[in-house]
Amino acid sequence: MLAHSREHKIYQWRKLKDTLFKGLFFTAIVISLAALAALLGGILMKGLPYLTLDFLSSYPSRFAAKAGIKSALAGTFAFIMITGPTAFVVGVLTAVYLEEYAKKNWLTNLLQLNIANLAGVPSIVYGMLGMVIFVRGLGLGRSVLAGALTMTLLILPVIVVATQEAIKAVPVALRHASYALGATTTQTVFRVVLPVAMPGILTGTILAVSRALGETAPLITIGALTYVAFLPTGPMSEFTVLPIQIFNWVSRPQAAFQDIAAAGIIVLLSIMLLLNGAAIYLRNKYRKPVE
Amino acid sequence: MISFSYDKIRRLQDRLIPAGLFACALLSVLTTLFIVGILAVEAVSFFREVSIWEFVTGTTWTPLFDPQHWGILPLVAGTLMVGVGAALFAIPLGLGSAIYLSEYANKRTRVIVKPILEILAGVPTIVYGYFSLVFITPVLQAIIPSTQVFNALSASIAVGIMITPMISSLSEEALLAVPNSMREGAYALGATKLEATHKVVIPYALSGIIASIVLAVSRALGETMIVTVAAGATPSLSLNYLESIQTMTAYIVQVSMGDTPMGSVEYQSIFAVGITLFLFTLVMNFAAIAITKRFKIGE
Incomplete structure (x- = not known):
């Protein structure tokens, strides 16, 4: 009887511990979600009152009340127009090589390992690379082009990996059908595999571009300017982007600038949200096109 | 005849295109190679001016005023403080979330909560920097009045929030990869859910979990904007989380924003710091890859 009640107590204790830890694990999620809510809520509260049409259509200024993000928006747009397509083309072709053409040997393993490692190199190191190669070496100066190429190298590994995943998901039957009709490898890859994998590839590319959009450190290292009161006129134009403009405002001691920094952050996050929304839309629309 | 030449073109295509693709992969x-080469070349120039011994063992870093001292330890200390601080914050949150999502949550909760958590990984680092300086620091100052405006703790918390979803996503994948028969075996022996998770599921997924933590900490060490905005610009060995520090990345930003002439020791110093940072993250990334490889064989 005594032994029985002792066992029962142990049993109850084990059940209690089970419930307690379930609560603890759940708390971890609640804290993470609360952090996200505080982040977004705080920024919206600080920034929304300053988010006006004037803010979007004014150049930066010494006076917080007059300052805006016109040149930063234009710079962000110009730089994405170069980074997006370049990174897409090079990234997809690299992935096609690795998945479809490369032999399974040490060289391919090395390429794959190299890409995995590049994805983990701190972004500021890419900035130093860009400064030496593009800004100074190729003489591009602190131009949109130099910034865009630096960022292309930064997001390339992300696009390669996403594309590889998308290609791997293409059913083998489709390839076999293509070969059975007498197509070469090249025809099969470009006319059958890539079109089927395209939604996945585009999703990965959009997410990578959205990451590039928010990157600040590499562009500071290559010397993107913090005060630009003109619009970029071409790829060789000097430029600023939204994250740099925000950084500039955040680093000032005056509270007024930190408030408009919050307004700038809302614009930046909205653009990223739009891009991510597009990526999710693409993924859902084209999910399982072929079974 | 025509079909013969068409065939030839096709065969030529099948040779040329792989070559072009290979060129892309070579990029x-x-x-x-360029990253390693550039960092090494400039760092070597730097080490002609400054002895490697002083660089590696020196305990003062005062490059921007006289007398110049080039001991990197304060910058390494700052970087590691943020790495450790962020990990202490992110490991319980990330692992707790991962375990709840994979072992306890129903499918609906998982499908809703996971993408929301991943938003945290997509928020630009400059936004975390702002959040850290404008929201976290004032809260810390209210709790501990001696907290400086720029301090390591605030930055560590922000970096910790940033890397939490990395740990939770990758760990959850590792946990989900554990075969259900393992869990059922544990239940059959009378284990509670917690006991099955603690004694069977987690040990099975351990390498995946460790890899996720190593990757996340590597990301924390290379983080730049949060520490530049919120942790300060005071290289220090004090190890006091409430004081201003400087990380390796923040130093590189500081010099990049100034007008240091190319070829000067100050300019070269960012490459010496850069290669140190690169080595830190390289070792961690390879460790993570090696751990994951073992994990895959174990499957």
């Missing part, structure tokens, strides 16, 4: 190898 990523070139990127690595």
Whole structure:
């Protein structure tokens, strides 16, 4: 009887511990979600009152009340127009090589390992690379082009990996059908595999571009300017982007600038949200096109 | 005749195109070679002026005023403080979330909560920097009045929030990869859910979990904007989380924003710091890859 009640107590204790830890694990999620809510809520509260049409259509200024993000928006747009397509083309072709053409040997393993490692190199190191190669070496100066190429190298590994995943998901039957009709490898890859994998590839590319959009450190290292009161006129134009403009405002001691920094952050996050929304839309629309 | 030449073109295509594709793949190898090459060349110039011994063992870092001292330890200490601080914050949150999502949550909760958590990984680092300086620091100052405006703790918390979803996503994948028969075996022996998770599921997924933590900490060490905005610009060995520090990345930003002439020791110093940072993250990334490889064989 005594032994029985002792066992029962142990049993109850084990059940209690089970419930307690379930609560603890759940708390971890609640804290993470609360952090996200505080982040977004705080920024919206600080920034929304300053988010006006004037803010979007004014150049930066010494006076917080007059300052805006016109040149930063234009710079962000110009730089994405170069980074997006370049990174897409090079990234997809690299992935096609690795998945479809490369032999399974040490060289391919090395390429794959190299890409995995590049994805983990701190972004500021890419900035130093860009400064030496593009800004100074190729003489591009602190131009949109130099910034865009630096960022292309930064997001390339992300696009390669996403594309590889998308290609791997293409059913083998489709390839076999293509070969059975007498197509070469090249025809099969470009006319059958890539079109089927395209939604996945585009999703990965959009997410990578959205990451590039928010990157600040590499562009500071290559010397993107913090005060630009003109619009970029071409790829060789000097430029600023939204994250740099925000950084500039955040680093000032005056509270007024930190408030408009919050307004700038809302614009930046909205653009990223739009891009991510597009990526999710693409993924859902084209999910399982072929079974 | 015509069909013969068409066939020839096709065969030529099948030879030329792989070559072109290979060139694209080589670009990523070139990127690595250039990164290592550039960092090494400039760092070597730097070490002609400053002894490696002083650089590696020196305890003062005062490059921007006289007398110049080039001991990197304060910058390494700052970087590691943020790495450790962020990990202490992110490991319980990330692992707790991962365990709840994979072992306890129903499918609906998982499908809703996971993408929301991943938003945290997509928020630009400059936004975390702002959040850290404008929201976290004032809260810390209210709790501990001696907290400086720029301090390591605030930055560590922000970096910790940033890397939490990395740990939770990758760990959850590792946990989900554990075969259900393992869990059922534990239940059959009378284990509670917690006991099954603690004694069977987690040990099985351990390498995946460790890899996720190593990757996340590597990301924390290379983080730049949060520490530049919120942790300060005071290289220090004090190890006091409430004081201003400087990380390796923040130093590189500081010099990049100034007008240091190319070829000067100050300019070269960012490459010496850069290669140190690169080595830190390289070792951690390879460790993570090696751990994951073992994990895959174990499957």
